[in-house]
Amino acid sequence: MGVYMASVEIQKVRKCFGETEVLKEVSLSIREGEFVVLVGPSGCGKSTLLRMVAGLELPTSGTISIDSKVVNTVPPKSRGVAMVFQNYALYPHMTVRDNLSFGLKLAHVAIPEIEKRVKEAAEVLGLVKHLEKKPGQLSGGQKQRVAMGRAMVRQPKVFLFDEPLSNLDAQLRVKMRTEISHLHRRLHATSIYVTHDQVEAMTLADRIAVMNQGQLEQVGSPLELYQNPRTRFVASFIGTPSMNFVEGELLYLIKAPHGVASAGFRPENTFLKQGKVSLGEGQVVLVEPLGSIAYIHISLKGNYLVSEMKGHDWPEIGSTTEVFIDDSKVFYFDSQGKRI
Amino acid sequence: MNRRASLLPWGLLFPTMAILSIFVIYPAIQSLILSFQDVEPLSKRSFFIGFENYEVLLKSPDYWQSARVTGSFLLLTVIPSLVISLTIAVFLDANPFFQNGFRTLFLLPVAISSSMAAMLWIFIYNPTAGFLNYFLDVLGIHGPNWLADPDTALIAVAISTVWKELGFNIIFFLAGLSAIPNELKEAAELDGANGWQIFRNVTLPLLSPTLFFVSVVSVINSLQSFGQIHILTTGGPMGETTTLVYNLYRDAFVKFRTGLASSEAVVLFTLIMIATTIQFRLAKKRVHYG
Numbered sequence: 238m239g240v241y242m243a244s245v246e247i248q249k250v251r252k253c254f255g256e257t258e259v260l261k262e263v264s265l266s267i268r269e270g271e272f273v274v275l276v277g278p279s280g281c282g283k284s285t286l287l288r289m290v291a292g293l294e295l296p297t298s299g300t301i302s303i304d305s306k307v308v309n310t311v312p313p314k315s316r317g318v319a320m321v322f323q324n325y326a327l328y329p330h331m332t333v334r335d336n337l338s339f340g341l342k343l344a345h346v347a348i349p350e351i352e353k354r355v356k357e358a359a360e361v362l363g364l365v366k367h368l369e370k371k372p373g374q375l376s377g378g379q380k381q382r383v384a385m386g387r388a389m390v391r392q393p394k395v396f397l398f399d400e401p402l403s404n405l406d407a408q409l410r411v412k413m414r415t416e417i418s419h420l421h422r423r424l425h426a427t428s429i430y431v432t433h434d435q436v437e438a439m440t441l442a443d444r445i446a447v448m449n450q451g452q453l454e455q456v457g458s459p460l461e462l463y464q465n466p467r468t469r470f471v472a473s474f475i476g477t478p479s480m481n482f483v484e485g486e487l488l489y490l491i492k493a494p495h496g497v498a499s500a501g502f503r504p505e506n507t508f509l510k511q512g513k514v515s516l517g518e519g520q521v522v523l524v525e526p527l528g529s530i531a532y533i534h535i536s537l538k539g540n541y542l543v544s545e546m547k548g549h550d551w552p553e554i555g556s557t558t559e560v561f562i563d564d565s566k567v568f569y570f571d572s573q574g575k576r577i
Numbered sequence: 578m579n580r581r582a583s584l585l586p587w588g589l590l591f592p593t594m595a596i597l598s599i600f601v602i603y604p605a606i607q608s609l610i611l612s613f614q615d616v617e618p619l620s621k622r623s624f625f626i627g628f629e630n631y632e633v634l635l636k637s638p639d640y641w642q643s644a645r646v647t648g649s650f651l652l653l654t655v656i657p658s659l660v661i662s663l664t665i666a667v668f669l670d671a672n673p674f675f676q677n678g679f680r681t682l683f684l685l686p687v688a689i690s691s692s693m694a695a696m697l698w699i700f701i702y703n704p705t706a707g708f709l710n711y712f713l714d715v716l717g718i719h720g721p722n723w724l725a726d727p728d729t730a731l732i733a734v735a736i737s738t739v740w741k742e743l744g745f746n747i748i749f750f751l752a753g754l755s756a757i758p759n760e761l762k763e764a765a766e767l768d769g770a771n772g773w774q775i776f777r778n779v780t781l782p783l784l785s786p787t788l789f790f791v792s793v794v795s796v797i798n799s800l801q802s803f804g805q806i807h808i809l810t811t812g813g814p815m816g817e818t819t820t821l822v823y824n825l826y827r828d829a830f831v832k833f834r835t836g837l838a839s840s841e842a843v844v845l846f847t848l849i850m851i852a853t854t855i856q857f858r859l860a861k862k863r864v865h866y867g
């Protein structure tokens with residue numbers, strides 16, 4: 238399939254529903270062919286932003302441009318975008334074939350061309366055997382693929398995904414994630430992808446945009462966000478399990494600079510046997526073995542810490558253990574949550 | 578299955594079956610039997626006369642006229658009622674702001690008894706003092722004597738019938754519409770469909786079970802209309818509003834031709850059955866469940 242891509246420019250976009258301001262001046266530019274993932278807690282405005290790019294919602298102020306053309310007042314169908322909905326939104330009364338070709342028929346694409354594109358998409362997505370079925374006769378994964386196919390056949394300039402995998406079970410989610418990744422590498426279509434899932438975000442994204450309370454906290458490559466979070470929120474949001482944070486007297490132990498309100502370090506830099514700086518003794522509250530590694534949850538002077546531990550000689554729950562960290566891998570944040 | 582378990586369903590069915598038998602099945606069978614008899618008015622004497630009642634019916638120009646009137650009435654009530662109520666329901670569904678108030682407003686006529694409603698329309702249709710002709714006058718149109726003019730009487734009765742049933746249909750359509758996920762319409766919008774195409778390709782097919790139910794009920798209601806005809810026109814002028822049911826009523830309770838009326842009941846029953854069967858047949862192809 239050909240390459241159809243466009244840049245997307247979101248400039249100072251605000252959105253209010255009545256009195257409530259859901260998005261506050263969000264700006265984000267997305268390059269041609271880039272895969273940008275929007276992450277953030279529930280209700281932070283991810284879907285709203287995506288729906289404004291799609292044209293299903295009007296910005297209260299600010300502009301959205303596709304291919305350097307302001308599209309604020311352009312209806313969805315003329316924007317060259319396709320969207321994959323969380324619940325797939327397949328037409329239940331149409332066969333898979335009709336679901337795929339509906340948009341093309343409306344656009345008066347020639348029949349042989351429609352057939353060609355449907356066939357191509359069905360082959361790529363493994364739907365050839367299911368073309369005459371209705372969505373009700375498909376499994377969750379197959380429905381998801383039809384939803385993807387419906388977006389693909391239209392050869393949009395921009396793909397929008399709103400938590401497309403969240404209704405699938407864990408195994409299928411991993412499988413579809415890899416498929417989306419392959420597809421993107423083949424099609425190079427500009428994509429905006431909303432998800433709750435850390436791993437999806439880290440593995441799919443060229444860049445991740447972390448949103449919080451209607452604002453963009455930080456935009457950057459997955460590694461950049463992981464290694465260099467600019468706020469405490471981003472630091473805690475990126476990475477599983479979450480970064481450990483300590484406050485109060487422990488800050489003296491790690492010789493935090495002046496003005497630091499909290500310090501963070503990742504579970505993989507939190508050790509139980511030996512390390513550079515000791516934080517003192519804590520009590521083991523939970524052990525989560527994951528096979529080759531285990532997460533040890535520890536309560537230490539009112540702080541809750543998680544340590545990633547290799548091997549199988551875990552401490553017992555309820556026992557006390559000394560905790561060490563690598564002080565070169567500590568992030569410091571001020572009282573506003575900004576990185577120091 | 579043990580004996581008690583096998584008796585239980587029958588026990589539970591018994592009250593319903595008893596009531597149905599006494600008030601529906603027994604009279605229906607009696608009608609069928611009477612339709613083959615000549616029953617003397619106000620006496621108990623009756624003779625078996627085979628299909629003579631049916632022959633009389635088929636040869637009666639009045640009966641054929643009432644069949645034609647019924648057909649016209651069916652078209653004048655069912656189609657406008659479906660189209661108007663669907664239009665209003667779609668509008669209310671798209672504008673939730675209006676929904677609560679207007680839903681009540683449209684449902685009001687359904688709650689009024691049919692005789693009360695008909696009395697209201699008598700006032701509205703009154704040629705000299707009625708609202709309708711008053712407004713037509715304002716527009717510079719000289720309104721007819723709605724209920725007494727053979728050209729307008731059936732239309733007038735149909736309008737009052739549609740008005741009364743609108744709310745019932747709207748409620749069902751609104752329920753059906755609210756069950757259609759918004760995402761589907763948005764998906765269609767992104768697929769390039771305009772408002773009408775969304776309605777035609779997404780809303781209507783998904784609403785088809787409701788549409789089917791409402792149209793079956795409307796047809797049956799229309800074929801059984803009686804109250805409003807009785808009060809507005811008593812079947813006149815010149816039989817222009819005498820439907821099959823009204824004809825039946827007159828033969829049975831004004832002319833006391835019980836046998837003949839029974840045969841009319843059987844014919845009417847058969848017609849309703851046929852109409853409903855046709856609708857079910859059509860529905861098999863067009864209605865999408867789930």
Ligand SMILES: Nc1ncnc2c1ncn2[C@@H]1O[C@H](COP(=O)(O)OP(=O)(O)OP(=O)(O)O)[C@@H](O)[C@H]1O
Pocket residue numbers: 254259277278279280281282283284285286433
């Ligand atoms: N049509 C609407 N009318 C009023 N408020 C709305 C509307 N749509 C969304 N909101 C509000 O806007 C905020 C952001 O919603 P949005 O759906 O964008 O969140 P989200 O980040 O996608 O959340 P989730 O991860 O749970 O899907 C929420 O507080 C929501 O209640």
Ligand SMILES: [Mg+2]
Pocket residue numbers: 283284285399
């Ligand atoms: Mg959302």
